[in-house]
Amino acid sequence: MIDKLWYKRSGINWLLAPFAALFALLTFLRRLAYQKGLLSSYRASVPVIVVGNITVGGNGKTPMVLWLVELLTQAGYKPGVVSRGYGGKAPHYPYLLHPETTTAEAGDEPVLIYQRSGCPVAVAPKRALAVQLLVEQCHVNVIVCDDGLQHYALQRDIELVVMDGERRLGNGWLMPMGPLRESASRLQQVMAVICNGGQARPDEVQMSLEPSPLCNVKTHHTALISGAVDAMAGIGYPPRFFNSLLLQGYALNQQVAYADHQVFDATELQKRFSQRPLIMTEKDAVKCRSFALDNWWYQPVTAKLPEKFANRLLAQLKELKYGTGL
Template identity: 50%
Template sequence: MTFWYQPLTWWAWALYPFSLLFLVVSKVRRIILQASSQKQSQVAHPVIVVGNISVGGNGKTPFVIWLCEMLISEGYKPGIVSRGYGGKSNRYPLLLNEDTQGKEAGDEPVMLYKRLGVPIVVDPNRVNAVNYLNEVCDIDITITDDGLQHYALARDIEIVVVDGQRRFGNQKLMPMGPLREPLSRLKEVDFIVNNGEAAEGEVTMLLAPQPCKPVNGREACLPKLVKVNCCAAIGYPQRFFDSLYGQHYKIEKQIPFADHHAYEEADFAQFSTALPLLMTEKDAVKCHQFALPNWWYLPIDAQLPDNFAHQLLQKIKDLK
């Protein structure tokens, strides 16, 4: 909601009682779920939760990709669990394979699987997902994509990703603001990763766009400085559009869709087929079956400081 990221108005305060109720309910829920997590059997391997305290796109997915690739380079065998938002399967836990579709597992898990090839398990109940991943897959560390507020899941390391541009908006709890938990929650986590802006006490993450790739998987190259259309169904579409402007693409039309939107061919009738169409990597996994030859997606790689990788690796080693 745009008013979350604007100065507070008088009518926004009408939502204040609901934010107080949200705070009470979330605190009681946390106490109950954490008590249950103490009773659950502990898995043999470390569990890292990557999440946020605000709604909307913060850059968790590029960070999870970086984290997995860094761990693999250090000899670890990571696996990922997700609730699979936007997908619906007839069975859970769901272990992804080459044939798994976004409508089953959700767009983000499918994208992560295609990019990384590591074991990924989807289940609305993350405790079940973690247990299944550790039972049937050859892994030695678990990463949960989101799930900071899933307190039934015991965890060893918490990492919060923050949008460096929007930060925490008006710093109010839902529905008055974008926060899922109070800002004081940040004092409890192990690391705060700032997406795009330097901030004291936070780890700066930079997102580096890579050369565009065809959605239909063929080998080709899209030159820059050409006129294009673009779309995005992510938490913060403007960040994607801005990145295209930053690469000097000439944008004819840009259309944001709701986060995790389930694309259909009819959604693209508003775009001219004469121009290339650019989308995010997450969008591409939902469109490859009906993609035209001039549809492209923009891969994003996260860049983080070496000293952060060293600190995180040391924290993991200290767990053993």
């Protein structure tokens, strides 16, 4: 239903127009209050790069964050990642992830980023607290904020927007008429719009997701699988994952979509996916590791972006004045 309303112009429900207008007004006033200093915002002692979007749902921010962390590390920086920790309930905030941190404590995306990158990750609803923790305890010299484009309580130096190259901005309307968190004009104010899949426009940066060999959820061993398989995805836009598997030649018996950040029922999954090999996303795997069956697999993906953009990003970061350490 939401997909029809938001991503097909013929499905616009004009009864929601007053609510969209109210949302637009509140969004404008809130941002204006931060700009005018009526609401306080935190300026970190190190550069802050925000990776976000202006639409609801998954656009590929997590692979972009991982690409950015690797780029910064190779360039000699010590990055740290902050996140709200959506879907988790930590024992306290701010919360610094460690090898035994569960998705129930920190959320699926922060745990995935921590396990995949090995860089310091901290979560807190007030991201400024997470930033302070990483700077003081982990001595990072650049912060990557996973999501949070609309979290204006944290000042930022570079903004990157990741856009789904196929669904783009949907019907172009603000919530609840459409999928937009902010108006499309917001895209003109960021450093770059990253187009994930589809065809990037001339003023956008093309990003693609390169699949890696399947890894066993329990053992992390890689393997090649043939024959019929099942697939599941609890991400913002599951069809993207299923289509990727089909393009790789997998014969999908079941394609089961779950809500983004959904807490899985171990018994339900084990009953549903016991007959054939199951392929899931890496984001799902971090939630299923403790109860996975032997024939459950996940597929890591790696973001690929142009070298020209990487050089431009590093050059802009170098121009920021944050002391001699940078």
